[in-house]
Structures are given as C-alpha cells and as structure tokens.
Amino acid sequence: MNGCDHPGLLPVEEALARLLALAESAPIAGDEQVVLAEADGRVLAVPLVAGLDLPPWANSAMDGYALRLADWTGEPLVVSQRILAGSAPQPLQPGTCARIFTGAPLPEGADTVEMQENADVESDGRVAFSEPLRQGQNVRPQGQETRRGETVLPAGTRMGPIEMGLAASLGAAELTVRRRPRVAVVSTGDELVPPGQPLGPGQIYNSNRALLIAWLKRLGCAVVDAGILADDLELTRAALTGLSDVDLILSTGGVSVGEADFLGHALREEGELALWKLAIKPGKPLTFGHFRGVPVIGLPGNPASTLVTFGLLARPYLLRRLGVQEVEPLGFTVAAGFVWKKPGNRREYLRARLEHGRAVIYPNQSSGVLRSAAWAEGLVEVLEGTTLAEGDSVRFIPLSEIQA
Ligand code: AMP
Numbered sequence: 001m002n003g004c005d006h007p008g009l010l011p012v013e014e015a016l017a018r019l020l021a022l023a024e025s026a027p028i029a030g031d032e033q034v035v036l037a038e039a040d041g042r043v044l045a046v047p048l049v050a051g052l053d054l055p056p057w058a059n060s061a062m063d064g065y066a067l068r069l070a071d072w073t074g075e076p077l078v079v080s081q082r083i084l085a086g087s088a089p090q091p092l093q094p095g096t097c098a099r100i101f102t103g104a105p106l107p108e109g110a111d112t113v114e115m116q117e118n119a120d121v122e123s124d125g126r127v128a129f130s131e132p133l134r135q136g137q138n139v140r141p142q143g144q145e146t147r148r149g150e151t152v153l154p155a156g157t158r159m160g161p162i163e164m165g166l167a168a169s170l171g172a173a174e175l176t177v178r179r180r181p182r183v184a185v186v187s188t189g190d191e192l193v194p195p196g197q198p199l200g201p202g203q204i205y206n207s208n209r210a211l212l213i214a215w216l217k218r219l220g221c222a223v224v225d226a227g228i229l230a231d232d233l234e235l236t237r238a239a240l241t242g243l244s245d246v247d248l249i250l251s252t253g254g255v256s257v258g259e260a261d262f263l264g265h266a267l268r269e270e271g272e273l274a275l276w277k278l279a280i281k282p283g284k285p286l287t288f289g290h291f292r293g294v295p296v297i298g299l300p301g302n303p304a305s306t307l308v309t310f311g312l313l314a315r316p317y318l319l320r321r322l323g324v325q326e327v328e329p330l331g332f333t334v335a336a337g338f339v340w341k342k343p344g345n346r347r348e349y350l351r352a353r354l355e356h357g358r359a360v361i362y363p364n365q366s367s368g369v370l371r372s373a374a375w376a377e378g379l380v381e382v383l384e385g386t387t388l389a390e391g392d393s394v395r396f397i398p399l400s401e402i403q404a
C-alpha cells in the first residue's frame, strides 16, 4: 500500500476504503462488562437479545374500561375490579368490565379497552359505552414490540441514550462492550505551546491536542496524551517507542510535503509508511503506517484540516476497528446559498451553515482557521471539478454527525 500506486491524488472514498480495510484487519480485541449507566458511546461486543417479551403481558393503552367484547350487548356492565399500573389483576368476571389505567395488565378474559371519554357511568355505578367497540382496541398485546429471543441490537451497535433506554426496557443491567481503544495523541511542531504558557516569538498555541482529545473521549477512547513533540528525529523515535502499548498513534503536523518529516522518517526506519496525497481540501497529506507494529495515522497540522481528516477518515477507521458497521456520516442535499466559480482538483469540505434552508459558507475557508468550523453547523461537499451556482444541490454533512 503505497502512495506511488496512485500518481495522482487519492480520492476520498478510496482513502476511506483503504483505511476501513486496514481497520478490519486490526479489530480492537477484548471485551468488558459495564453497568448500563456507563455504556453511553460504547460499542456492543455481543448482541443484545431479548430475555423477555415486550410488553411482558397484554396491557391497556388508555385510561378506561377493559371488557370481553362478547359481553357487550348494549346493556351497562358492572365494574368488577380496578386495575392500576403495577398491580396484578384477577381474571375478569364474565359479564362485567374492569376499570383500568394506562400500562396496567389486561385481566385474563378481557380482550378490548374502551377509553374513559367514551364511557358513561350510570348512577348505579354500571358503565355503558357510547361508541361502537372493535375487538382488541386500545390493547397492547404481549410481545408486540419484541419477542423473547429476538436480537434487538446487533454486536457493533454504538450505544447512545436511545439504545440505553431500549436495553433498560429489556432489563439489561450490564452490557458486554468492546474495551476502550487506547489512542495516543501526538502534536508535532517546534512552534507549539500548550495553553497556559506565554507565547514566545514564532510560537502558537496547540489547538489540535484539545480538539482531538475531546473528540476521542466522545468516541469512547482511552486517550494517552503524548504532548508536544519537537521536530527532531531522535525525539520522535523515542516518543513513539514509549507508545508501544496503544492501539493507535494519532499525530498531527509534520506531514506536509517538503517539510522535515520526522514522523515519516521514524516510520520508515522502524516500521512502514504510506504517504497519501488525498484529493481533499482542507487536508491532502495523510500518513498511515506502523511503528514497531503500532498503527499510526498522521493528520495534517492545520486545525481545519485536522478536523476534516479526522472526522471523515480517522473517525470511521477507529469505529470500524471497534466493529461498527455504519461509520460514515449521514448527509443530506440542500441548495447552495453561495457561488463556487473555481473547479478544484480536490474535494472540498466547506464550513457552512443553513440559512433559510440554503447552505452558506464561512467567508474564510483557510485550513488554518478553526473558527470557521466553530461557526459552522456542517460541511458542504463540493466535488472535484465542479462549479456551483446559487440554488445548485450540494451535500451537507452536519457536524453533529461526526462530532461524537
Ligand atoms: P505542518 O503540517 O506541521 O506543516 O503544520 C501545518 C500548519 O498547521 C502550520 O501552520 C502549523 O503551525 C499548524 N499546526 C500544526 N500542528 C498544530 C497544532 N497542534 N495546533 C495548531 N496548529 C498546528
């Protein structure tokens, strides 16, 4: 796998396909049990199988009266019991009805519920129904949602609030999830200083570290903060050597063409390296390699490039290593609220917002400008070799699709 295979620029989907294939050959092995409340963002290692029917018993969808439809002749019925949610009813006495509330079990023998709004309570307490009744109405049958033994969530599902609620509905107190991938974050660059220290001449604050660490945590990773790495081969080699127990080394910077490329040197010496020139903007240079067997992804250093290449390439790679199938962000088509005159040879991801249903772009799309992404709600994809007039269709990828 070598950038030389493709003399031109590597299309984004080809780079993604390669990364996903690499991910599938290096699955994160190892599972752990977590209590349900700790499962948010984690990936199921085994399917969640229903251990019971849902609902476990037929119940009422309404506050009203439960009856056997055959008992309703038009003559008012005696109310023989009152069934609240959480109670265990008696079998329904033939020829009577039961007062029943939403979520309460249907008594044995009843097959129909009429809502209280359509019930007339006579002075003697008996009840008549004013509307025609249909057998089974307002009854939630046992197993309507799920049958015992059904797979409700397959292995590889990423747990979120909804999945956690679903697991809880099936009584799952613990889940078996993939262990957290250990990901080391390396920021390269002599110019970088961590926030909290004064800036010297020529220095800037390290923004990628904060961005990537927060993002990786949201992805359920255990982050190893490898700090800032000076542009120096010996230091680079030593730093990478110290990261032998991680699942991925994620570095930023130092992959631009023509630059003193110490990450690349270290990988060539102690492992292998593929340097890809991607047809992506912001982005373009991306390194994939191994250092002494540990996978390494080198993202470009400009913060907006880091954002786009992590979101569209490294994030799917990491999720696929966890066994997640759906790793690509959803996007939708919107009308461009801007003009794009110059066709590019790279696919552009413009930081954009929706205004009145149209995508408008941040005026400064420089790859060094992270503020554009903070302003944005999503990325507008402009395909290679295309121009756009206002109103043309473009794909809009919400940042919320990739930021977690
Ligand atoms: P490089 O890929 O090392 O040539 O970096 C490209 C640009 O991104 C340069 O302007 C760097 O100063 C900048 N850069 C690299 N890493 C970071 C970082 N961690 N935080 C902010 N800017 C960075």
Ligand code: MG
Residues within 6 Å of the ligand: 188, 189, 190, 253, 254, 301
């Ligand atoms: Mg650099």
